[in-house]
Amino acid sequence: MSTKTTQLPNAAELLEAVSGFMEKKLLPAINDGDAANQKFNTRVAINVLGIVQRELQQSPDTVLINKLADLLGETADNMEHLLIQLAERIRNGDFGEDNPALLSILRQQTLNRLAVDNPKYSGYLAATTEN
Amino acid sequence: MSELESRLLAALQRHCGEGFQLSACRRLSAGASAETYALDVDGPEGLQALILRRSATGQGFGVSVDKRTEAEVQQAASRHGVPAPAVAFILDKEDELGEGYVMRRGEGETLPKRILEKPGFAVARENLTLHCAQTLAAIHAVPTDKLPKLAKLTAAPQLQQIEAMYRNTPLLSPVFELALRWLGKRLPEEVMPCLVHGDFRNGNLLVDTRGLQLVLDWELTHLGDPMEDLGWLCVNAWRFGHRDQAVGGFGQREDLYSAYEAASGINVDPGKARFWEVFGTLKWGVICVLQAMFHISGAVRSVERAAIGRRVSEVELDLLDLIEGRMP
Numbered sequence: 001m002s003t004k005t006t007q008l009p010n011a012a013e014l015l016e017a018v019s020g021f022m023e024k025k026l027l028p029a030i031n032d033g034d035a036a037n038q039k040f041n042t043r044v045a046i047n048v049l050g051i052v053q054r055e056l057q058q059s060p061d062t063v064l065i066n067k068l069a070d071l072l073g074e075t076a077d078n079m080e081h082l083l084i085q086l087a088e089r090i091r092n093g094d095f096g097e098d099n100p101a102l103l104s105i106l107r108q109q110t111l112n113r114l115a116v117d118n119p120k121y122s123g124y125l126a127a128t129t130e131n
Numbered sequence: 132m133s134e135l136e137s138r139l140l141a142a143l144q145r146h147c148g149e150g151f152q153l154s155a156c157r158r159l160s161a162g163a164s165a166e167t168y169a170l171d172v173d174g175p176e177g178l179q180a181l182i183l184r185r186s187a188t189g190q191g192f193g194v195s196v197d198k199r200t201e202a203e204v205q206q207a208a209s210r211h212g213v214p215a216p217a218v219a220f221i222l223d224k225e226d227e228l229g230e231g232y233v234m235r236r237g238e239g240e241t242l243p244k245r246i247l248e249k250p251g252f253a254v255a256r257e258n259l260t261l262h263c264a265q266t267l268a269a270i271h272a273v274p275t276d277k278l279p280k281l282a283k284l285t286a287a288p289q290l291q292q293i294e295a296m297y298r299n300t301p302l303l304s305p306v307f308e309l310a311l312r313w314l315g316k317r318l319p320e321e322v323m324p325c326l327v328h329g330d331f332r333n334g335n336l337l338v339d340t341r342g343l344q345l346v347l348d349w350e351l352t353h354l355g356d357p358m359e360d361l362g363w364l365c366v367n368a369w370r371f372g373h374r375d376q377a378v379g380g381f382g383q384r385e386d387l388y389s390a391y392e393a394a395s396g397i398n399v400d401p402g403k404a405r406f407w408e409v410f411g412t413l414k415w416g417v418i419c420v421l422q423a424m425f426h427i428s429g430a431v432r433s434v435e436r437a438a439i440g441r442r443v444s445e446v447e448l449d450l451l452d453l454i455e456g457r458m459p
Contacts, residue, residue: 040435041433041435044438045434048434083305087304087308090305091311096309096313097454097455103451103455106306106447107448110444110447110448113447114444114445114448117442118441118442118444118445122367122370122373122374123367123448124445127448127452
Protein backbone atom coordinates (compact mmCIF):
# COMPACT_ATOMS: atom_id res chain seq x y z
CA MET A 1 0.00 0.00 0.00
CA SER A 2 1.23 3.51 -0.77
CA THR A 3 2.02 6.28 1.76
CA LYS A 4 -0.68 6.82 4.41
CA THR A 5 -2.31 10.23 4.97
CA THR A 6 -4.62 11.71 7.61
CA GLN A 7 -6.25 14.18 5.22
CA LEU A 8 -8.00 12.97 2.11
CA PRO A 9 -8.25 14.48 -0.42
CA ASN A 10 -5.42 16.97 0.08
CA ALA A 11 -5.48 20.53 -1.25
CA ALA A 12 -3.81 19.61 -4.56
CA GLU A 13 -6.32 16.81 -5.13
CA LEU A 14 -9.23 19.14 -4.40
CA LEU A 15 -7.89 21.66 -6.90
CA GLU A 16 -7.49 18.92 -9.48
CA ALA A 17 -11.11 17.90 -8.95
CA VAL A 18 -12.29 21.49 -9.53
CA SER A 19 -10.15 22.15 -12.57
CA GLY A 20 -11.11 18.76 -14.03
CA PHE A 21 -14.79 19.65 -13.62
CA MET A 22 -14.26 23.06 -15.22
CA GLU A 23 -12.32 21.70 -18.15
CA LYS A 24 -14.36 18.59 -18.93
CA LYS A 25 -17.91 19.60 -17.94
CA LEU A 26 -18.21 23.37 -17.63
CA LEU A 27 -16.15 24.53 -20.62
CA PRO A 28 -17.94 22.41 -23.27
CA ALA A 29 -21.31 23.65 -21.92
CA ILE A 30 -20.52 27.33 -22.64
CA ASN A 31 -21.53 28.72 -26.02
CA ASP A 32 -18.71 29.91 -28.30
CA GLY A 33 -20.36 33.17 -29.25
CA ASP A 34 -20.97 34.27 -25.68
CA ALA A 35 -20.63 38.06 -25.51
CA ALA A 36 -19.56 38.08 -21.86
CA ASN A 37 -16.47 36.06 -22.76
CA GLN A 38 -17.24 33.32 -20.24
CA LYS A 39 -15.36 30.70 -22.21
CA PHE A 40 -12.20 32.79 -22.12
CA ASN A 41 -12.65 33.59 -18.41
CA THR A 42 -13.19 29.90 -17.62
CA ARG A 43 -9.93 29.04 -19.37
CA VAL A 44 -8.19 31.74 -17.35
CA ALA A 45 -9.72 30.32 -14.15
CA ILE A 46 -8.48 26.79 -15.00
CA ASN A 47 -5.04 28.26 -15.61
CA VAL A 48 -5.15 30.03 -12.23
CA LEU A 49 -5.92 26.72 -10.50
CA GLY A 50 -2.86 25.28 -12.24
CA ILE A 51 -0.70 28.08 -10.77
CA VAL A 52 -2.00 27.32 -7.27
CA GLN A 53 -1.39 23.58 -7.76
CA ARG A 54 2.20 24.15 -8.86
CA GLU A 55 2.78 26.60 -6.00
CA LEU A 56 1.57 24.02 -3.46
CA GLN A 57 3.94 21.44 -4.89
CA GLN A 58 7.04 23.67 -4.95
CA SER A 59 9.40 23.31 -1.98
CA PRO A 60 11.61 26.16 -0.73
CA ASP A 61 14.89 26.58 -2.65
CA THR A 62 17.24 26.38 0.34
CA VAL A 63 20.36 26.70 -1.82
CA LEU A 64 19.05 29.99 -3.18
CA ILE A 65 18.01 31.23 0.28
CA ASN A 66 21.57 30.60 1.52
CA LYS A 67 23.14 32.38 -1.47
CA LEU A 68 20.84 35.34 -0.96
CA ALA A 69 21.56 35.50 2.79
CA ASP A 70 25.32 35.38 1.98
CA LEU A 71 25.02 38.22 -0.52
CA LEU A 72 23.17 40.36 1.98
CA GLY A 73 25.40 39.34 4.90
CA GLU A 74 22.32 38.14 6.77
CA THR A 75 21.49 34.97 8.67
CA ALA A 76 17.72 35.13 8.14
CA ASP A 77 16.24 32.17 6.30
CA ASN A 78 12.91 33.68 5.27
CA MET A 79 12.92 34.19 1.50
CA GLU A 80 10.25 36.92 1.52
CA HIS A 81 12.11 38.89 4.19
CA LEU A 82 15.42 38.56 2.30
CA LEU A 83 13.87 39.61 -1.02
CA ILE A 84 12.36 42.75 0.50
CA GLN A 85 15.78 43.67 1.88
CA LEU A 86 17.38 42.92 -1.48
CA ALA A 87 14.91 45.16 -3.30
CA GLU A 88 15.61 48.03 -0.90
CA ARG A 89 19.37 47.61 -1.23
CA ILE A 90 19.21 47.56 -5.03
CA ARG A 91 17.13 50.73 -4.85
CA ASN A 92 19.80 52.33 -2.63
CA GLY A 93 22.50 51.40 -5.13
CA ASP A 94 24.28 48.81 -2.91
CA PHE A 95 24.04 46.22 -5.70
CA GLY A 96 23.76 46.73 -9.45
CA GLU A 97 23.86 44.95 -12.77
CA ASP A 98 27.67 44.73 -12.54
CA ASN A 99 27.33 42.17 -9.70
CA PRO A 100 27.30 38.61 -11.15
CA ALA A 101 26.17 37.02 -7.85
CA LEU A 102 23.17 39.37 -7.76
CA LEU A 103 22.22 38.57 -11.37
CA SER A 104 22.53 34.84 -10.80
CA ILE A 105 20.32 35.01 -7.68
CA LEU A 106 17.69 37.15 -9.39
CA ARG A 107 17.64 34.80 -12.37
CA GLN A 108 17.20 31.68 -10.24
CA GLN A 109 14.49 33.31 -8.13
CA THR A 110 12.64 34.43 -11.28
CA LEU A 111 12.91 30.99 -12.89
CA ASN A 112 11.57 29.36 -9.70
CA ARG A 113 8.55 31.65 -9.88
CA LEU A 114 8.01 31.03 -13.58
CA ALA A 115 8.03 27.27 -12.90
CA VAL A 116 4.84 28.06 -10.94
CA ASP A 117 3.34 31.00 -12.86
CA ASN A 118 3.92 29.92 -16.46
CA PRO A 119 6.33 27.06 -17.25
CA LYS A 120 5.35 27.37 -20.94
CA TYR A 121 6.67 30.96 -21.19
CA SER A 122 9.01 31.47 -24.17
CA GLY A 123 11.75 33.03 -22.03
CA TYR A 124 11.48 30.27 -19.42
CA LEU A 125 11.75 27.56 -22.07
CA ALA A 126 14.78 29.30 -23.58
CA ALA A 127 16.47 29.67 -20.18
CA THR A 128 15.84 26.09 -19.05
CA THR A 129 16.83 24.38 -22.30
CA GLU A 130 19.90 26.40 -23.38
CA ASN A 131 22.71 25.44 -20.90
CA MET B 132 -33.99 49.03 -32.03
CA SER B 133 -32.00 49.48 -28.81
CA GLU B 134 -31.54 52.88 -27.18
CA LEU B 135 -27.90 52.91 -28.33
CA GLU B 136 -28.96 52.18 -31.92
CA SER B 137 -31.62 54.88 -32.05
CA ARG B 138 -29.22 57.47 -30.63
CA LEU B 139 -26.56 56.31 -33.08
CA LEU B 140 -28.97 56.65 -36.01
CA ALA B 141 -29.88 60.17 -34.90
CA ALA B 142 -26.18 61.07 -34.56
CA LEU B 143 -25.41 59.60 -37.97
CA GLN B 144 -28.14 61.60 -39.67
CA ARG B 145 -27.20 64.79 -37.81
CA HIS B 146 -23.50 64.55 -38.77
CA CYS B 147 -23.69 62.91 -42.20
CA GLY B 148 -27.14 63.68 -43.60
CA GLU B 149 -30.76 62.49 -43.57
CA GLY B 150 -30.10 59.94 -46.29
CA PHE B 151 -28.13 57.61 -44.00
CA GLN B 152 -29.57 54.51 -42.33
CA LEU B 153 -28.07 52.19 -39.74
CA SER B 154 -28.46 48.65 -41.06
CA ALA B 155 -26.43 46.76 -38.45
CA CYS B 156 -24.67 47.40 -35.15
CA ARG B 157 -22.80 44.79 -33.14
CA ARG B 158 -20.49 45.05 -30.17
CA LEU B 159 -16.92 44.02 -30.90
CA SER B 160 -14.92 44.35 -27.74
CA ALA B 161 -14.86 45.80 -24.29
CA GLY B 162 -11.34 47.07 -23.80
CA ALA B 163 -10.15 48.58 -20.54
CA SER B 164 -10.75 52.15 -21.63
CA ALA B 165 -12.75 51.95 -24.85
CA GLU B 166 -15.61 49.93 -26.28
CA THR B 167 -16.05 49.36 -30.00
CA TYR B 168 -19.01 48.52 -32.23
CA ALA B 169 -19.07 47.49 -35.87
CA LEU B 170 -21.63 49.50 -37.81
CA ASP B 171 -23.04 48.91 -41.28
CA VAL B 172 -24.39 52.14 -42.64
CA ASP B 173 -26.50 52.54 -45.77
CA GLY B 174 -26.02 55.88 -47.49
CA PRO B 175 -26.32 57.60 -50.87
CA GLU B 176 -23.05 55.99 -51.98
CA GLY B 177 -23.98 52.49 -50.85
CA LEU B 178 -23.08 50.42 -47.85
CA GLN B 179 -20.25 51.63 -45.60
CA ALA B 180 -18.42 49.62 -42.94
CA LEU B 181 -17.74 51.80 -39.88
CA ILE B 182 -16.57 51.52 -36.30
CA LEU B 183 -17.91 53.36 -33.27
CA ARG B 184 -15.23 53.74 -30.61
CA ARG B 185 -16.31 55.30 -27.33
CA SER B 186 -15.06 55.70 -23.78
CA ALA B 187 -15.78 52.84 -21.43
CA THR B 188 -16.66 53.41 -17.81
CA GLY B 189 -13.83 51.15 -16.59
CA GLN B 190 -10.33 52.25 -15.74
CA GLY B 191 -7.58 52.21 -18.31
CA PHE B 192 -3.92 52.83 -17.87
CA GLY B 193 -4.56 56.40 -16.75
CA VAL B 194 -2.57 58.34 -19.32
CA SER B 195 -4.94 58.10 -22.28
CA VAL B 196 -6.01 61.17 -24.24
CA ASP B 197 -9.74 61.97 -24.48
CA LYS B 198 -11.67 60.55 -27.42
CA ARG B 199 -11.89 63.88 -29.31
CA THR B 200 -8.10 64.29 -29.17
CA GLU B 201 -7.63 60.65 -30.19
CA ALA B 202 -9.90 61.17 -33.22
CA GLU B 203 -8.18 64.43 -34.22
CA VAL B 204 -4.70 62.87 -34.02
CA GLN B 205 -5.87 59.87 -36.03
CA GLN B 206 -7.39 62.19 -38.62
CA ALA B 207 -4.24 64.33 -38.88
CA ALA B 208 -2.10 61.19 -39.21
CA SER B 209 -4.42 59.79 -41.86
CA ARG B 210 -4.14 63.06 -43.85
CA HIS B 211 -0.35 62.81 -43.73
CA GLY B 212 -0.07 59.39 -45.26
CA VAL B 213 -0.31 57.23 -42.13
CA PRO B 214 -2.56 54.19 -42.57
CA ALA B 215 -4.88 55.21 -39.72
CA PRO B 216 -8.66 54.81 -40.04
CA ALA B 217 -10.21 58.00 -41.47
CA VAL B 218 -12.65 59.61 -39.02
CA ALA B 219 -16.27 60.03 -40.20
CA PHE B 220 -17.45 62.19 -37.29
CA ILE B 221 -16.78 62.92 -33.63
CA LEU B 222 -19.61 62.57 -31.11
CA ASP B 223 -20.70 65.70 -29.27
CA LYS B 224 -22.95 66.45 -26.29
CA GLU B 225 -26.13 66.55 -28.38
CA ASP B 226 -25.59 62.93 -29.47
CA GLU B 227 -25.97 61.70 -25.85
CA LEU B 228 -23.64 58.81 -26.57
CA GLY B 229 -20.76 59.84 -24.35
CA GLU B 230 -17.28 60.57 -25.69
CA GLY B 231 -16.36 58.84 -28.89
CA TYR B 232 -16.10 58.91 -32.65
CA VAL B 233 -17.02 56.99 -35.77
CA MET B 234 -14.38 55.89 -38.27
CA ARG B 235 -13.82 53.68 -41.29
CA ARG B 236 -13.70 49.94 -40.62
CA GLY B 237 -10.88 48.09 -42.33
CA GLU B 238 -10.83 44.45 -43.37
CA GLY B 239 -8.31 42.14 -41.78
CA GLU B 240 -7.05 40.47 -38.63
CA THR B 241 -5.79 41.95 -35.36
CA LEU B 242 -5.37 38.79 -33.27
CA PRO B 243 -1.58 38.37 -32.94
CA LYS B 244 -1.59 34.56 -32.71
CA ARG B 245 -3.46 34.28 -36.02
CA ILE B 246 -1.22 36.85 -37.72
CA LEU B 247 1.90 35.04 -36.49
CA GLU B 248 0.80 31.46 -37.11
CA LYS B 249 -1.83 31.14 -39.85
CA PRO B 250 -0.36 30.02 -43.21
CA GLY B 251 -2.58 32.58 -44.97
CA PHE B 252 -0.57 35.42 -43.42
CA ALA B 253 2.85 34.16 -44.60
CA VAL B 254 3.23 36.97 -47.17
CA ALA B 255 1.98 39.53 -44.65
CA ARG B 256 4.60 38.38 -42.14
CA GLU B 257 7.30 38.85 -44.79
CA ASN B 258 6.16 42.43 -45.35
CA LEU B 259 5.21 43.53 -41.84
CA THR B 260 8.63 44.70 -40.62
CA LEU B 261 9.02 46.99 -43.63
CA HIS B 262 5.41 48.20 -43.37
CA CYS B 263 5.84 48.94 -39.65
CA ALA B 264 9.09 50.85 -40.31
CA GLN B 265 7.49 52.95 -43.06
CA THR B 266 4.37 53.59 -40.99
CA LEU B 267 6.38 54.63 -37.93
CA ALA B 268 8.44 56.98 -40.13
CA ALA B 269 5.18 58.52 -41.43
CA ILE B 270 3.74 58.92 -37.90
CA HIS B 271 6.94 60.57 -36.66
CA ALA B 272 6.86 62.98 -39.62
CA VAL B 273 3.32 64.31 -39.03
CA PRO B 274 3.78 68.09 -38.58
CA THR B 275 3.19 68.82 -34.89
CA ASP B 276 1.49 72.13 -35.70
CA LYS B 277 -1.31 70.13 -37.37
CA LEU B 278 -2.07 68.26 -34.14
CA PRO B 279 -4.34 69.04 -31.18
CA LYS B 280 -2.64 69.85 -27.89
CA LEU B 281 -0.76 66.78 -26.66
CA ALA B 282 1.36 66.07 -23.60
CA LYS B 283 5.11 66.14 -24.20
CA LEU B 284 6.41 62.93 -22.62
CA THR B 285 10.08 62.28 -23.08
CA ALA B 286 12.06 59.57 -21.28
CA ALA B 287 12.62 61.28 -17.90
CA PRO B 288 8.99 62.17 -17.10
CA GLN B 289 7.79 58.79 -18.36
CA LEU B 290 10.27 56.96 -16.14
CA GLN B 291 9.10 59.04 -13.17
CA GLN B 292 5.47 58.26 -14.05
CA ILE B 293 6.08 54.51 -14.25
CA GLU B 294 8.11 54.50 -11.04
CA ALA B 295 5.37 56.44 -9.19
CA MET B 296 2.71 53.99 -10.40
CA TYR B 297 4.82 51.05 -9.21
CA ARG B 298 5.63 52.67 -5.83
CA ASN B 299 1.91 53.23 -5.35
CA THR B 300 1.25 49.46 -5.32
CA PRO B 301 2.14 47.05 -2.49
CA LEU B 302 4.52 45.10 -4.76
CA LEU B 303 8.26 45.23 -4.11
CA SER B 304 10.26 43.61 -6.91
CA PRO B 305 14.07 43.36 -6.79
CA VAL B 306 14.13 43.04 -10.60
CA PHE B 307 11.95 46.13 -11.12
CA GLU B 308 14.30 48.01 -8.76
CA LEU B 309 17.29 46.88 -10.84
CA ALA B 310 15.57 47.92 -14.07
CA LEU B 311 14.65 51.34 -12.64
CA ARG B 312 18.30 51.95 -11.68
CA TRP B 313 19.51 50.67 -15.06
CA LEU B 314 17.13 52.98 -16.92
CA GLY B 315 17.85 55.96 -14.66
CA LYS B 316 21.55 55.73 -15.58
CA ARG B 317 20.84 55.53 -19.31
CA LEU B 318 18.25 58.26 -19.96
CA PRO B 319 18.62 59.26 -23.61
CA GLU B 320 19.32 62.92 -24.32
CA GLU B 321 16.30 65.08 -25.20
CA VAL B 322 15.33 65.10 -28.86
CA MET B 323 13.04 67.36 -30.84
CA PRO B 324 9.65 65.87 -29.84
CA CYS B 325 7.57 64.31 -32.59
CA LEU B 326 4.20 62.57 -32.76
CA VAL B 327 4.47 59.18 -31.02
CA HIS B 328 1.71 56.57 -31.36
CA GLY B 329 2.41 55.23 -27.87
CA ASP B 330 0.95 51.73 -28.35
CA PHE B 331 2.34 50.60 -31.72
CA ARG B 332 2.50 46.83 -31.30
CA ASN B 333 1.23 43.51 -32.54
CA GLY B 334 -2.41 43.53 -31.41
CA ASN B 335 -3.07 47.10 -32.54
CA LEU B 336 -2.16 46.38 -36.16
CA LEU B 337 -4.89 45.47 -38.63
CA VAL B 338 -3.25 43.04 -41.02
CA ASP B 339 -4.55 41.42 -44.20
CA THR B 340 -2.88 38.76 -46.34
CA ARG B 341 -0.58 41.39 -47.92
CA GLY B 342 0.56 43.12 -44.72
CA LEU B 343 -0.26 46.13 -42.56
CA GLN B 344 -3.56 47.79 -43.44
CA LEU B 345 -4.31 50.11 -40.52
CA VAL B 346 -2.82 51.22 -37.22
CA LEU B 347 -5.46 51.24 -34.48
CA ASP B 348 -5.81 52.39 -30.87
CA TRP B 349 -4.36 55.88 -30.72
CA GLU B 350 -5.38 56.60 -27.13
CA LEU B 351 -1.83 56.65 -25.71
CA THR B 352 -0.55 59.09 -28.32
CA HIS B 353 1.72 61.97 -27.21
CA LEU B 354 4.73 64.01 -28.26
CA GLY B 355 8.07 62.45 -27.50
CA ASP B 356 11.08 60.44 -28.65
CA PRO B 357 10.48 58.50 -31.89
CA MET B 358 12.61 55.64 -30.52
CA GLU B 359 9.86 54.98 -27.95
CA ASP B 360 7.63 53.45 -30.64
CA LEU B 361 10.47 51.31 -32.02
CA GLY B 362 11.34 49.98 -28.56
CA TRP B 363 7.72 49.21 -27.61
CA LEU B 364 7.15 47.26 -30.85
CA CYS B 365 9.98 44.90 -29.80
CA VAL B 366 8.82 44.21 -26.20
CA ASN B 367 8.70 40.43 -25.72
CA ALA B 368 5.05 40.46 -24.58
CA TRP B 369 4.09 41.51 -28.14
CA ARG B 370 6.04 38.63 -29.74
CA PHE B 371 3.39 36.19 -28.47
CA GLY B 372 5.72 33.26 -27.96
CA HIS B 373 7.82 33.94 -31.09
CA ARG B 374 10.71 35.18 -28.99
CA ASP B 375 13.37 34.88 -31.71
CA GLN B 376 11.55 37.43 -33.88
CA ALA B 377 12.16 40.62 -31.90
CA VAL B 378 9.85 42.81 -33.97
CA GLY B 379 6.33 41.82 -32.93
CA GLY B 380 7.09 38.12 -33.36
CA PHE B 381 7.55 38.59 -37.14
CA GLY B 382 10.84 40.39 -37.79
CA GLN B 383 14.38 41.26 -36.77
CA ARG B 384 15.48 44.51 -35.12
CA GLU B 385 18.23 45.22 -37.70
CA ASP B 386 15.68 45.03 -40.54
CA LEU B 387 13.31 47.36 -38.68
CA TYR B 388 16.09 49.86 -37.98
CA SER B 389 17.48 49.95 -41.52
CA ALA B 390 14.02 50.25 -43.11
CA TYR B 391 13.09 52.98 -40.62
CA GLU B 392 16.31 54.89 -41.31
CA ALA B 393 15.68 54.68 -45.05
CA ALA B 394 12.08 55.88 -44.71
CA SER B 395 12.57 58.59 -42.07
CA GLY B 396 16.12 59.87 -42.48
CA ILE B 397 16.38 59.53 -38.69
CA ASN B 398 19.42 57.61 -37.48
CA VAL B 399 18.63 54.72 -35.11
CA ASP B 400 21.03 54.40 -32.21
CA PRO B 401 20.58 50.76 -31.06
CA GLY B 402 21.48 51.78 -27.49
CA LYS B 403 18.61 54.29 -27.37
CA ALA B 404 16.21 51.82 -28.95
CA ARG B 405 17.29 49.31 -26.28
CA PHE B 406 16.62 51.86 -23.53
CA TRP B 407 13.04 52.14 -24.83
CA GLU B 408 12.65 48.37 -25.13
CA VAL B 409 13.72 47.92 -21.49
CA PHE B 410 11.48 50.82 -20.51
CA GLY B 411 8.56 49.30 -22.44
CA THR B 412 9.12 45.92 -20.81
CA LEU B 413 9.08 47.51 -17.34
CA LYS B 414 6.00 49.54 -18.32
CA TRP B 415 4.19 46.34 -19.36
CA GLY B 416 5.18 44.83 -16.00
CA VAL B 417 3.74 47.80 -14.11
CA ILE B 418 0.55 47.55 -16.19
CA CYS B 419 0.28 43.88 -15.10
CA VAL B 420 0.60 44.92 -11.45
CA LEU B 421 -2.01 47.66 -11.86
CA GLN B 422 -4.41 45.23 -13.54
CA ALA B 423 -4.06 42.86 -10.60
CA MET B 424 -4.58 45.75 -8.19
CA PHE B 425 -7.91 46.62 -9.84
CA HIS B 426 -9.05 43.15 -8.78
CA ILE B 427 -7.35 43.06 -5.37
CA SER B 428 -8.67 46.50 -4.38
CA GLY B 429 -12.18 45.44 -5.40
CA ALA B 430 -12.47 48.20 -8.05
CA VAL B 431 -12.98 45.64 -10.84
CA ARG B 432 -13.40 42.03 -9.71
CA SER B 433 -12.09 39.80 -12.47
CA VAL B 434 -10.26 36.49 -12.61
CA GLU B 435 -8.50 37.71 -15.76
CA ARG B 436 -7.08 40.76 -14.00
CA ALA B 437 -6.06 38.69 -10.97
CA ALA B 438 -4.25 36.24 -13.27
CA ILE B 439 -2.39 39.03 -15.09
CA GLY B 440 -0.66 39.81 -11.78
CA ARG B 441 1.21 36.53 -12.10
CA ARG B 442 2.63 37.62 -15.46
CA VAL B 443 5.05 39.87 -13.55
CA SER B 444 7.55 36.97 -13.37
CA GLU B 445 7.54 36.79 -17.20
CA VAL B 446 8.41 40.47 -17.34
CA GLU B 447 11.13 40.06 -14.71
CA LEU B 448 12.83 37.34 -16.75
CA ASP B 449 12.59 39.54 -19.86
CA LEU B 450 14.18 42.43 -17.95
CA LEU B 451 17.05 40.21 -16.76
CA ASP B 452 17.52 38.83 -20.29
CA LEU B 453 17.63 42.38 -21.68
CA ILE B 454 20.01 43.70 -19.03
CA GLU B 455 22.34 40.69 -19.41
CA GLY B 456 22.22 40.82 -23.23
CA ARG B 457 20.45 37.46 -23.50
CA MET B 458 17.27 38.67 -25.21
CA PRO B 459 17.13 37.83 -28.93
